[in-house]
Amino acid sequence: MRNLKYFCFIFLIFFYYPSQSADKNLAFHGAYTFETNSVQKSCAVYVSIFNNTKNTFTINSLNSQVSEKAEIHEVILDNDIVRMNKIEKFIVPPNEQIYFQPGGSHIMLINLKKELVDGTSFFINFKLDNGKEAKVKVMVLNKKLRENFIE
C-alpha cells in the first residue's frame, strides 16, 4: 500500500506536469516532507516550482500551519562543512523550473508545533512580491521513503 502511494506520488509529478505547463502561471508541484518524531523540532520540505510565465516572481516570505517559522534554505559547502543559508528573497526567473530536493535547496520548517504523521497533509503559504499568495499542500511521507538503496 505504501509503495502504491509512492507510485501515485511519482505519477502525479511526471504525468500531471504537461497539462499544467500550458498554463501561464507560477505552479508549485509535488510538495512533500517526511514524517517526524516527537522530539524533532524542524524538518525540510521539498517542492518543484515552475514559472510558466515571462515574469520574474519573488517569494518574500512563507509560513506554515505546523511550525512557528518557515524559511527557504540553500545548502552551501563552507571549508568542507555543509551549511544551510537562509534566502531572504527567493527569485524565480521567467520560464524557469526549480527543484527543491534532499541534499539541496529546501524549505525549512522551524519549531514544529506538532508531530507530522505519515499520510497526512498541511499547507504552506508563499507570499509573493506582487501581493499574491500561493497556498501549497504538502504531503507527509513515510520516512522509509527517504532513501531507497539499490543492492
Ligand SMILES: [Cu+2]
Ligand atoms: Cu534548512
